[in-house]
Amino acid sequence: MSRPRPEPVQVVKERRDRALKTLVGGIPYVQWLGIQFDRRGDELTATLPFDEKLIGNPFLPAIHGGVTSAFLEITAMIELSWSMLWEDMEKGALDPQSVDDAHLPRLPKTIDFTVDYLRSGLPRDAYARARVNRSGRRYASVHVEAWQDNRTRLFAQATGHFLIPSRDKSA
Amino acid sequence: MTDPTAAQQFIEAIPHSKALGMTLEEIGDGRAVISMPYDTRFIGDPATGVIAGGAVSALMDTCCGAAVMTFPGARGTATLDLRIDYMRAAKPGQRIIARAECFHATRTVAFVKATAHDEDEGLPVATASGAFTMESVTRAPGAKTEGAQ
Numbered sequence: 005m006s007r008p009r010p011e012p013v014q015v016v017k018e019r020r021d022r023a024l025k026t027l028v029g030g031i032p033y034v035q036w037l038g039i040q041f042d043r044r045g046d047e048l049t050a051t052l053p054f055d056e057k058l059i060g061n062p063f064l065p066a067i068h069g070g071v072t073s074a075f076l077e078i079t080a081m082i083e084l085s086w087s088m089l090w091e092d093m094e095k096g097a098l099d100p101q102s103v104d105d106a107h108l109p110r111l112p113k114t115i116d117f118t119v120d121y122l123r124s125g126l127p128r129d130a131y132a133r134a135r136v137n138r139s140g141r142r143y144a145s146v147h148v149e150a151w152q153d154n155r156t157r158l159f160a161q162a163t164g165h166f167l168i169p170s171r172d173k174s175a
Numbered sequence: 176m177t178d179p180t181a182a183q184q185f186i187e188a189i190p191h192s193k194a195l196g197m198t199l200e201e202i203g204d205g206r207a208v209i210s211m212p213y214d215t216r217f218i219g220d221p222a223t224g225v226i227a228g229g230a231v232s233a234l235m236d237t238c239c240g241a242a243v244m245t246f247p248g249a250r251g252t253a254t255l256d257l258r259i260d261y262m263r264a265a266k267p268g269q270r271i272i273a274r275a276e277c278f279h280a281t282r283t284v285a286f287v288k289a290t291a292h293d294e295d296e297g298l299p300v301a302t303a304s305g306a307f308t309m310e311s312v313t314r315a316p317g318a319k320t321e322g323a324q
Binding site: 036124 | 188191215217219220221222227229230232233234240253256257258264
């Protein structure tokens with residue numbers, strides 16, 4: 005029995021990176037905060053490069069609690085969207101060529117979001133990774149962790165519930 | 176901080192709140208009202224033009240912190256935890272107004288609730304509840320402070 009030849013690695017990478025770029029690049033607030041996403045296979049890591057406009061306490065100085073919250077929420081939402089997009093892409097149910105600015109997948113809606121502030125956000129780059137703990141037909145529960153210099157010393161973590169957009173309407 | 180002008184200056188000195196265009200509408204006695212104008216840069220869902228939940232979080236966090244700052248005897252604060260419930264999408268084009276109240280504080284912890292509305296004063300866009308650190312005047316100065324605000 006002969007297997008079909010696997011696709012060249014560059015073709016696969018290019019397709020996945022383009023889908024991610026379209027997903028992230030289409031959201032103005034993500035661009036305004038300067039958040040970027042790195043991909044290793046299906047794993048995403050969000051980076052929030054430090055900027056003066058992110059400061060909440062100029063005396064310490066420290067990153068604004070709202071920035072931390074926004075960073076975590078965006079990371080959770082993109083992870084959830086990405087996990088759905090990835091699944092569709094790998095199954096062949098979604099033609100990545102059809103994912104462009106005009107045909108973005110519908111984004112999940114946040115139902116609630118609870119942030120646990122563990123340490124003050126220092127004036128330097130921050131990183132975050134999210135984990136989809138449960139994703140059903142309608143609802144998803146996502147946990148997200150953020151750190152700065154040390155991966156094991158989190159400065160904030162959060163859990164959120166999201167409403168999943170109906171699949172038949174997604175691009 | 177019981178002097179409202181000092182609190183106002185404090186809010187205006189927060190670079191991120193300034194970057195989001197926040198305006199302090201009312202403040203004092205453990206309560207604060209802060210508004211944020213609609214801005215296309217803060218859109219979270221390009222399909223609808225609705226403001227990002229994160230921007231609403233930043234507004235709620237600032238407003239809750241400001242409420243704690245004006246609670247009698249408070250000297251400083253930082254967010255310990257904040258939960259936000261999103262009831263409905265804010266109408267694109269409308270400003271968002273947050274109202275926060277610090278309804279109880281011990282020497283070390285402040286408890287706050289907040290709501291956010293767009294120009295429709297009915298159902299809130301979002302509600303928040305949080306716990307904040309409390310640095311009160313009764314605590315020894317020079318005590319170790321750490322927080323995320």
